[in-house]
Amino acid sequence: MSSMKPLRLAVVGFGKVGRVCAELISLSHDLSVAAIVRRAASVEGKLPETLRSIPVTTHIGQARDVDAALLCVPTNAVEETAEQILRRGIPIIECAKLQGAALHAHKEAMHKLAIHHKTPAIVGAGWDPGALSVFRSWFALLAPGGITETRHHTGSSLRHTTMALSVTGVKDALCAEVRAVDGRLQRYVYVELQEGTDPEMVAQAIRADPLFLGEDTQVFPVESLAALEQEGRGVVLDRRGSPGRFGHQHLLLEARFDETVLTAQVMLGAARALPQLEPGVSCLLDIPLNLLWGEHAEQAERRWL
Ligand SMILES: NC(=O)c1ccc[n+]([C@@H]2O[C@H](COP(=O)([O-])OP(=O)(O)OC[C@H]3O[C@@H](n4cnc5c(N)ncnc54)[C@H](OP(=O)(O)O)[C@@H]3O)[C@@H](O)[C@H]2O)c1
Incomplete structure (x- = not known):
């Protein structure tokens, strides 16, 4: 060195x-x-x-x-x-x-x-701006005349869950499937609660729902789901070249970070x-x-x- x-x-x-x-x-x-x-x-x-x-x-x-x-x-x-x-x-x-x-x-x-x-x-x-700008520029250079689509998503497999939303006292909820160390599938449900709501009651109601019954379901009350979503971000950069004499170029970058x-x-x-x-x-x-x-x-x- x-x-x-x-x-x-x-x-x-x-x-x-x-x-x-x-x-x-x-x-x-x-x-x-x-x-x-x-x-x-x-x-x-x-x-x-x-x-x-x-x-x-x-x-x-x-x-x-x-x-x-x-x-x-x-x-x-x-x-x-x-x-x-x-x-x-x-x-x-x-x-x-x-x-x-x-x-x-x-x-x-x-x-x-x-x-x-x-x-x-x-x-x-x-x-962004930064590394993603470089990827964007390279994609366009390789597939000129095409279109670039950028889709932002939350990192991990966080998604909104309507079931948890139906529980009284829940303002919003996100659910993720997580593999435990021993390979078992666990569900994490993150909930933003209305003031004065008992988190334990909410957890029980969610676990008792047929959707979650029999699954290892953990319920975590959080201050802000928006902040949680921000933590693990993801993006898909999708570039499709214009179809033509040289065939169809399709470039895809998926990032979770x-x-x-x-x-x-x-x-x-x-x-x-x-x-x-x-x-x-x-x-x-x-x-x-x-x-x-x-x-x-x-x-x-x-x-x-
Ligand atoms: N390009 C990208 O992808 C990207 C991604 C993330 C962030 N950023 C940029 O990175 C910068 C920092 O972001 P961050 O997420 O670290 O923000 P942050 O957590 O809010 O930290 C900013 C820090 O700057 C200091 N500060 C606050 N107000 C100030 C003021 N009026 N004048 C001077 N210093 C002040 C504070 O540090 P002290 O308490 O130590 O003074 C504060 O903790 C921002 O410009 C943001 O846009 C860019």
Whole structure:
């Protein structure tokens, strides 16, 4: 393995994406967390055990030897935060969730900033925009003139269940089939309850229904089904080329994933590519894939080419 000095990254904003970025970086050999930059209101917050030795600051200027910053702040705070960091000549990577015209306008604004401060910046380095944009573009390139359909669905096999909905006190319910370790099929029913409803009564009513009778059925009351659905997301990208002289091309990508984790993985890849980039803005479509592998580029090429 190469003995190059690890890239020192500041993680700015310690929410869902920031936390996973910090944890993945600390598990890697070629990257290290220079600092976690938080708002004053959160700076006293406790870090997970594995990250305790990392300095936490309220300002990037207080962190030492920062090679690049991963912006993990809310989309509407990205430009302002980027400005403050680029101004110090520190490259940034962000994954702001913008689409279409808004994303283009944002990329242009960031380009101006990055050029002005003679520093590279990577925008849209997440899942979508990000890796999924690359898949979309490749699908269209391979099957020109066709149509792309994108269907979003919940991850696991979560689906709505009308039976549970008929139980008094249940606002909404999702059901999943889960294989237990010993291979038995179990049903998990997640319920959002009206205030004052007894979860045990609900569980009994669901288990007694003919639909669930004789099955191993577990009932879990949750605060928000929407949040649960968000946790395990899925997407199907379906590209059908136009039928014609060259036959019919059909490309399908089915993905089930945790969006936060995939986004963090992309941000780390982007960080590895940064040292090779010129000042100005790049998005994932601009960056050669090999660069995202950093010091593992040769190995990855041998394996995946
Ligand atoms: N491209 C993709 O596929 C994708 C997927 C997921 C997320 N994202 C993007 O990633 C970013 C972070 O998402 P997330 O899910 O991690 O959000 P989050 O859980 O809400 O975390 C954002 C963090 O930013 C800090 N923060 C909050 N308000 C702020 C403000 N006004 N100014 C500066 N910092 C502020 C907070 O950290 P402290 O308390 O530590 O200050 C907060 O925990 C967003 O821009 C989101 O759009 C992109």
